Amino acid sequence: xxxxxxxxxxxxxxxxxxxxxxxxxxxxxxxxxxxxxxxxxxxxxxxxxxxxxxxxxxxxxxxxxxxxxxxxxxxxxxxxxxxxxxxxxxxxxxxxxxxxxxxxxxxxxxxxxxxxxxxxxxxxxxxxxxxxxxxxxxxxxxxxxxxxxxxxxxxxxxxxxxxxxxxxxxxxxxxxxxxxxxxxxxxxx
Amino acid sequence: xxxxxxxxxxxxxxxxxxxxxxxxxxxxxxxxxxxxxxxxxxxxxxxxxxxxxxxxxxxxxxxxxxxxxxxxxxxxxxxxxxxxxxxxxxxxxxxxxxxxxxxxxxxxxxxxxxxxxxxxxxxxxxxxxxxxxxxxxxxxxxxxxxxxxxxxxxxxxxxxxxxxxxxxxxxxxxxxxxxxxxxxxxxxxxxxxxxxxxxxxxxxxxxxxxxxxxxxxxxxxxxxxxxxxxxxxxxxxxxxxxxxxxxxxxxxxxxxxxxxxxxxxxxxxxxxxxxxxxxxxxxxxxxxxxxxxxxxxxxxxxxxxxxxxxxxxxxxxxxxxxxxxxxxxxxxxxxxxxxxxxxxxxxxxxxxxxxxxxxxxxxxxxxxxxxxxxxxxxxxxxxxxxxxxxxxxxxxxxxxxxxxxxxxxxxxxxxxxxxxxxxxxxxxxxxxxxxxxxxxxxxxxxxxxxxxxxxxxxxxxxxxxxxxxxxxxxxxxx
Amino acid sequence: xxxxxxxxxxxxxxxxxxxxxxxxxxxxxxxxxxxxxxxxxxxxxxxxxxxxxxxxxxxxxxxxxxxxxxxxxxxxxxxxxxxxxxxxxxxxxxxxxxxxxxxxxxxxxxxxxxxxxxxxxxxxxxxxxxxxxxxxxxxxxxxxxxxxxxxxxxxxxxxxxxxxxxxxxxxxxxxxxxxxxxxxxxxxxxxxxxxxxxx
Numbered sequence: 001x002x003x004x005x006x007x008x009x010x011x012x013x014x015x016x017x018x019x020x021x022x023x024x025x026x027x028x029x030x031x032x033x034x035x036x037x038x039x040x041x042x043x044x045x046x047x048x049x050x051x052x053x054x055x056x057x058x059x060x061x062x063x064x065x066x067x068x069x070x071x072x073x074x075x076x077x078x079x080x081x082x083x084x085x086x087x088x089x090x091x092x093x094x095x096x097x098x099x100x101x102x103x104x105x106x107x108x109x110x111x112x113x114x115x116x117x118x119x120x121x122x123x124x125x126x127x128x129x130x131x132x133x134x135x136x137x138x139x140x141x142x143x144x145x146x147x148x149x150x151x152x153x154x155x156x157x158x159x160x161x162x163x164x165x166x167x168x169x170x171x172x173x174x175x176x177x178x179x180x181x182x183x184x185x186x187x188x189x
Numbered sequence: 190x191x192x193x194x195x196x197x198x199x200x201x202x203x204x205x206x207x208x209x210x211x212x213x214x215x216x217x218x219x220x221x222x223x224x225x226x227x228x229x230x231x232x233x234x235x236x237x238x239x240x241x242x243x244x245x246x247x248x249x250x251x252x253x254x255x256x257x258x259x260x261x262x263x264x265x266x267x268x269x270x271x272x273x274x275x276x277x278x279x280x281x282x283x284x285x286x287x288x289x290x291x292x293x294x295x296x297x298x299x300x301x302x303x304x305x306x307x308x309x310x311x312x313x314x315x316x317x318x319x320x321x322x323x324x325x326x327x328x329x330x331x332x333x334x335x336x337x338x339x340x341x342x343x344x345x346x347x348x349x350x351x352x353x354x355x356x357x358x359x360x361x362x363x364x365x366x367x368x369x370x371x372x373x374x375x376x377x378x379x380x381x382x383x384x385x386x387x388x389x390x391x392x393x394x395x396x397x398x399x400x401x402x403x404x405x406x407x408x409x410x411x412x413x414x415x416x417x418x419x420x421x422x423x424x425x426x427x428x429x430x431x432x433x434x435x436x437x438x439x440x441x442x443x444x445x446x447x448x449x450x451x452x453x454x455x456x457x458x459x460x461x462x463x464x465x466x467x468x469x470x471x472x473x474x475x476x477x478x479x480x481x482x483x484x485x486x487x488x489x490x491x492x493x494x495x496x497x498x499x500x501x502x503x504x505x506x507x508x509x510x511x512x513x514x515x516x517x518x519x520x521x522x523x524x525x526x527x528x529x530x531x532x533x534x535x536x537x538x539x540x541x542x543x544x545x546x547x548x549x550x551x552x553x554x555x556x557x558x559x560x561x562x563x564x565x566x567x568x569x570x571x572x573x574x575x576x577x578x579x580x581x582x583x584x585x586x587x588x589x590x591x592x593x594x595x596x597x598x599x600x601x602x603x604x605x606x607x608x609x610x611x612x613x614x615x616x617x618x619x620x621x622x623x624x625x626x627x628x629x630x631x632x633x634x635x636x637x638x639x640x641x642x643x644x645x646x647x648x649x650x651x652x653x654x655x656x657x658x659x660x661x662x663x664x665x666x667x
Numbered sequence: 668x669x670x671x672x673x674x675x676x677x678x679x680x681x682x683x684x685x686x687x688x689x690x691x692x693x694x695x696x697x698x699x700x701x702x703x704x705x706x707x708x709x710x711x712x713x714x715x716x717x718x719x720x721x722x723x724x725x726x727x728x729x730x731x732x733x734x735x736x737x738x739x740x741x742x743x744x745x746x747x748x749x750x751x752x753x754x755x756x757x758x759x760x761x762x763x764x765x766x767x768x769x770x771x772x773x774x775x776x777x778x779x780x781x782x783x784x785x786x787x788x789x790x791x792x793x794x795x796x797x798x799x800x801x802x803x804x805x806x807x808x809x810x811x812x813x814x815x816x817x818x819x820x821x822x823x824x825x826x827x828x829x830x831x832x833x834x835x836x837x838x839x840x841x842x843x844x845x846x847x848x849x850x851x852x853x854x855x856x857x858x859x860x861x862x863x864x865x866x
Contacts, residue, residue, distance in 0.1 A: 046595070046607075046615045063534050087482050121589070151488045155498065159478065162502035166509050172586065173513040179594070181517040187597040188605070188746030189521055225806070228799075232806035239806040240773075241732025303730035308765055337680040344676045357690045364694075369831070371823040375726075377831070382760025384706050386768055391694055399690075407767070428672050435686060439693030448742035449768060450757040452707075455697060462693075471679055525738055527770040591771075597746040605749050609775045610802055 002137070004143050006103060019072070019098040024105070028070045031112025036063040040073045044118040051118070069171060074101055080163045081146075088156035089148035104138035109130075110150075196269045196656045197279045200286045202556050206547055206645075207290050209638050211254030214543075223624040237301040245312040247298050251537065252310060252400065253259065254293045258547045259284060260404045261328060264351045266552065267411035268335045271295040271345040275659050277334025281327055292317060295631035305375045306361030308389050309328045310396045310607070311365050315456065318366040329355045340382060343663045345428045347514045351405030353435050365392035383450055385540060387398045391442040398438035401536065405544050406473060412548045414475060416494050417484035426476050433469035437462055444515035447524060463515030470508035477501045492567030493550030496543045503539025507532065522597070527616065528589025535582045538630060543574070546637060553641055566640045574633040580626030586655035588619035671697035699828035711758035714866045716833040719821050720850065724859025726824075728767070729853050738769035739778040739863065747836070752864060758865065762833055773833065774805055778865030789857045811853040818847040 014022070038044075040059040043051030054062065081097035111130035114123055142160075143153030180189050225231045225240050232239045259572055269276055276282050296317040299305075305312045313321065332355055336344060367387055368376035380388050395515060410427070420425055434550060438461035443455040478501060487494050510532050514523050554561055595612035599605060668843055675681045701707055717725060728734070743754040756776050768865055769776075784792075791798050794812055796805035825840040847855075 031533075046591070046611070120615075124618065124622060151486055152704060154488055155481065157496055158502055162505050165502075165506050169506065169510055169513065172590065173516070173519050176519040176522040176590075176593075177516065180521045185594060186599045186601075186606075187594070188598060188599045189744045226804055229804045229806060234807050234809055236731070236808075239731065239808075241735045241806070244732060293670075305729060305732065305734070306765060307734050307767065308727045309770065333679055333683065336682075339679075342677050343673070344679065344682060345767060349676070349686075350681065352679075353690070355684045356683060356686050360687070360690065360694075371826055371827045373819045375820070377824070377827055378765040379831070380764070380766075381708075381831075382766050383757040384701060385764065386760075387701055388698055389766070391698055425669065428669070430671060430775045436689045436692065439690050440697065442693075443697065445770065446768075448744065449740050450760065451753050452701070452704075455701075458697070521742075523745060525770065525776075526744070528773070594749070597744065597773075599746060605746060609750070610800065613804070614802060618686040658673040 003140060003144070006137075009099065014095065014099075016078070016095045016098050019102055020182065021093065024074055024098065024102055027106060027109040028074065029067065030109050031070065031115055032063040032066040034113050034115035035066055036060065038116045038118045039063075042052070042092050061182050073167065074105065076167065077101055077128050077160070077164065081160055084156060084159050084163075085146055085148075088152045088159070089146035091148070092146035096145045096147070100141050102136065103141045103145075104134050107134045107137065114125075193275055194657055195275065195656060197276050198266060198556055198654070200279065200282045201262045201266045201278075201552075203283075204258045204265070204286050204289075205556075207286075208255055208258035208262060209546070209549070209634075211250055211258060211293065212634050213315055213631075213638060215247055215250030216627070217253050219249060220304075220624070220631050222247055222453055222626045224622065224628050225618050227624060236303070241618055242301055242303060242305075246297055248310060249300065249312060250293070250297055252396070253479075254297070256401060256541060256545070257289060257293070257548070258286075258402075259604055260351075260354065260400075260408065260541060261266045261407045263411070263548055263552070264328075264332055264354075264404075266392040267407070268332055268351065269658075271341070271348055271411065272335055273341045274335055274339045275512070275658065277338055279401075282331045285324055285328045285331060288320070288327070292320045296321070299374065300366060304571075306366070306368065306378070308365065308378070308385075309393050311362070311389070311392060313366075314374050315366070315368055315370050316374060318362070322359070322362060325355070325359055329359065330496070340341050340658075341665050342667045343665065346421065346424075346431065347407045347410035349402045351408060353431075353545065354399050354404035354407060355438075357395060357403070357435070361392045361395050361399070365389060379424065386446055386449065387443065387451055387455065390445040391439070392418075394445060395439055395444040397536070398441075401541055402438075402470075403434070405541055407549055409477065409500070409544050411664075412440065412551055413480055414499060414657030416491060416497060416547075416551055417481055417487060419480055419483050419554045422479035426472050429471035430469045430476065430492040434466075436471060436472070441466060441515065443543070444520070447515075447520040449515050452525055460515050460517055463512045463587050467508065467512045471505065474505045474508070477504075478494060491551070492561070492564050492571060493547040495568070495571045496547030496550065496574075499571075500540050500543035503543065503578070505534055507536035507540055508534065522593035523589060524593075526592040526596075528593065530583025531582045531589060534585070535578065538574075538578045538581065542630075543578075544572070546570070546634075549641070553644055556654060557644055558654040559648045560661055562640050562643035562647065566636055569635045570636045570640070571574055573629050573636070577626045577629030577631075577633060580629065581623050582626075584619045584622035584626060588616040588623070589608050591615045591619070677801055684719050691846055707757050708761055709758055710761045711756065711866055714759065714761070715764045715837060716828070716839075717741055717862070719825065719839075720855050721862050722824060722828075722859075722860045723818075723821065723847060723852075724855035724857065725767075727811070727856045728859060729765075734769045736765045736769075736771060736773035736805070738772050738776045741776060741778045747776075751776045755765040759864070764828070764831070774803075777860070777863055781861050781863040781865035786857050786861065789860055790853055793856070794855060811856060812851055816847045816850050816851045818844045821847055 011095055018145045024069055036059050039054050043053040045051040078097040078101055081100060083094050085092035105162050107130045114126045139157045179187055222240060222243055265276060265282055285305055300312055304314045306314055320606055336348060338411040367379045369379060378385050419543055429652040441459050443451060443459035444463050447456050487636050513534060550567055595607040675685055741751045741755045748754055788799060793808045795801040795807045821843045822840055825835050825843055829835045
C-alpha cells in the first residue's frame with residue numbers, strides 16, 4: 001500500500017522550491033519548536049540534579065540553530081542524492097531528490113513533537129520505531145522517485161546513509177569545537 | 190595426483206572455523222562487560238570475571254582471536270590465488286594456524302588470572318608475547334615465501350596490504366612489548382612513564398591501523414573484485430593510497446594523548462597527520478565504491494555482498510570520525526568518554542566484523558563445494574547486525590557527549606556544576622541501549638555460525654574441493 | 668613514478684624493505700628523540716620510588732585491571748583541575764613501569780587520590796563500593812582483605828627496578844620481604860592509592 005502511495009506521488013510534478021518551501025520547511029519546524037517548548041517550559045532532567053533550564057534567549061538560540069542545521073541537512077542531502085544519482089540513477093533530477101527527503105523525512109519530523117517531553121528514555125522508545133519507519137520509506141522510495149531499479153536503489157541508499165551519518169558526525173564535531181571555544185554551555189576548559 | 194598442482198586450503202578452513210569460535214567467545218565477553226556496567230551484581234565477586242580483568246580478555250579475543258585468525262585464513266587463501274602458487278610451506282602454515290590458537294587460548298586464560306602488562310591490546314605477558322612473535326614470524330615466512338615463489342610477476346595490491354600487516358605489526362609488537370621479567374609470567378616495561386605512554390600509543394594506534402585496517406583492506410581488495418566480478422576501479426589510486434597510508438598512519442599515535450604530559454609538539458604533529466590520514470583512507474573507500482558500482486545484480490544473489498558494501502560505509506564513517514576526534518578541541522570533550530568506545534566499535538563492528546562476515550559468506554561455498562545453507566538466514570543476520578551496530582554507536586554518542594559536557598560544565602559561579610556520579614547516572618539509559626545493540630550483534634553472529642555449521646555438514650558429504658592452479662596469462666609470467 | 672612502482676610490486680624484497688622503511692619514519696621521529704630527552708626523565712622534586720608495599724599495591728592495581736576504568740592523568744583544563752587537582756606533569760611518572768594513565772573514565776581519575784580519603788574509606792570502598800557510594804557500578808574486591816601478600820617476587824622486582832635506574836638501596840631491597848610479612852593485599856593497594864599524586 002505504501003508503495004502505491006509513493007508511486008502516485010512520483011507522478012506529481014512539484015518543483016524543488018515548491019517541495020522545500022511548501023512542505024519540507026514547514027514540517028521541519030516541528031522539532032525545533034517542540035524543543036523550544038520542552039526545554040524552556042520543563043527543562044531536561046539529567047540524573048539527580050535539577051533539570052537543566054535555559055533562559056528564553058538561550059532556548060530560542062538553540063532552537064534556531066537546530067532549525068538551521070535541519071534546513072542545511074535537508075538541502076545538502078538533496079544535493080548529495082542528486083550528485084550520487086549520476087552514478088546510480090542517471091534519470092533522477094534535483095526535485096526527485098527532494099521528493100525522497102520529503103517522504104522519508106516526514107515521520108522523523110513529526111516525531112520531533114516528542115521534544116515537548118524532555119526525557120531521554122521517552123525519546124528512545126518513541127523515536128526508534130519512527131526512525132525504523134523512515135528508514136523503510138527511504139529505501140522503498142529511492143528506486144521509485146529516482147527512476148532506477150531496486151538493486152541500484154539499495155546501493156544508493158547505503159551511500160546516502162553513509163553521507164547522513166558522516167554529516168551528523170561532523171555536526172557533533174563542529175558542536176564540540178564550538179562548545180570548547182565558548183559558544184554554548186559554560187565549560188571550564 | 191600431484192598435490193603441487195593444486196592450492197592448499199585446509200589450514201584456511203581450520204582458521205575460519207577458529208575465527209568464528211573466537212567471535213562468539215569474544216563478543217559474548219563484550220556483551221557480558223556491557224551488562225556488568227548496568228547490572229554490577231554480574232561481577233558476582235569473582236575476580237576472574239570482574240570488569241577490569243574481562244575487558245582485556247574481550248579486546249584480545251575479538252582483535253587477535255577473531256580478527257587474527259580471519260586475517261591469516263584469508264591471507265593464505267588469497268596469496269595463493271594471486272600468486273598462482275601453492276602455499277610456500279603448507280606444514281608451516283598449519284603450524285601457524287594451530288600455534289596461533291594455542292597462544293590465544295593460553296594468553297586469554299592468563300589475562301583472566303591477572304597476568305597482564307596493562308598496556309592496551311598488548312596485555313599478554315612476556316612468555317605469550319614471545320610465542321606470538323615466533324608464530325607471527327612463521328606466518329611471515331609462509332606469506333612472503335609464497336610471494337617469492339610466485340608464478341605471476343606483479344604482486345597484487347591485496348598482498349601489499351597483507352605484507353604491511355605482517356611487517357609493521359612485527360615491528361610494533363616487538364618494540365612495545367619490550368620488558369624485563371621478574372618472574373616466569375610477569376615483567377616490567379623497559380619504558381617508564383611518559384616514554385611508555387608514547388611507545389604504547391605508537392603501538393596502540395598502529396595496531397588498529399595495520400592489524401585492523403591494513404590487514405582487512407588486504408582481505409577487502411581480494412574479496413570485493415571477486416564478488417563483484419569487476420577489477421579494482423583505479424590502480425593508480427590504490428598505489429598512492431597504499432603508500433600514503435603506510436607512511437601517515439604511524440604518526441598519529443599521540444592523538445590518544447592529547448592534553449596529557451607528553452610534549453606539545455607531539456600532540457600537534459599527531460593531530461595534523463591524523464587529518465591528513467583522511468585522504469588515503471577515503472581514497473580507498475572511493476576506489477571500493479567505484480569498483481562496486483557496476484555490480485548491481487549481485488546484491489540480491491549474494492548475502493555476503495551486503496556485508497562487504499556496508500562495511501565500506503562504516504569504514505568511511507570511522508576513518509572520518511578518527512581524524513575528527515584527533516582534533517584537539519573535539520578531543521577535549523571526547524577523551525576518556527564513551528565517545529571513544531563508540532568510535533572503536535563503529536570500526537570494529539561496522540568495518541572489521543562486517544567485511545569478515547562478508548568474506549566468510551563468500552568463501553564458505555567455495556571451500557565446501559556446496560551452496561550456503563540459507564541465504565535468507567544470512568540476510569536476516571545482515572539486518573540484525575546493522576541495527577545492532579547503529580544502536581551501539583548512537584547510544585555511545587549520547588553517553589560520550591553527556592559525559593564530556595557534564596564533566597566540564599561550570600555553573601554561574603564558576604564552580605563545577607555536576608559531580609562525577611551525576612554524569613555516570615545520565616549514561617545509564619545509553620548503556621542499556623548499547624547492551625541491546627551488542628546483544629543483537631551477538632545474536633546475528635550466532636545465526637551465522639548455525640548457517641555455516643549446516644553448510645559444512647552438507648559439504649562433508651561431497652568430495653573435497655580441489656582447485657587446480659591455473660596457468661598465468663602470457664606476458665605476466667615471472 | 669608508476670614505472671618505479673611496477674618495479675617494486677614485481678619484487679617481494681623491494682616491497683618488504685619499502686614498507687619497513689616507510690613505516691619506520693614516524694616512529695623514529697616521534698619516539699627516538701624522546702628517548703634522549705632528559706627533561707622527560709627528570710623527576711619532580713621529592714618524588715620517591717614506590718616502597719615495597721606501595722609497589723605490591725601497584726601490581727595488584729594492574730592485576731585487577733583498575734586502569735580499564737580509572738585514569739591517572741589530569742589534563743590542563745580548568746574544570747579538570749578543579750575536580751582532580753594540579754595537572755599531571757611528566758616528572759611524576761618516572762618510576763611508573765608500565766604507565767597507568769588509562770584511556771577511559773568509567774570511574775573518576777585517580778592521579779591525586781592520595782590523602783583524599785581515609786584508609787578506612789578505601790577499605791570499605793574496595794570491599795563493597797556501594798557501601799560508601801550507593802550508585803557505584805564498580806565491582807567489589809572483598810578477596811583483597813582476605814589474601815596475604817605473596818612476597819616471593821618482591822626482591823626480584825626491586826632488583827630489576829634498581830637495575831633500570833630506580834634509586835633503591837641494597838638495604839631496602841634486603842628488608843623488603845620482611846616488610847611485607849603478615850600484610851594483606853588490601854593494605855598494599857591502599858598504600859599505593861594513598862601515595863598517588865603526593866610528592
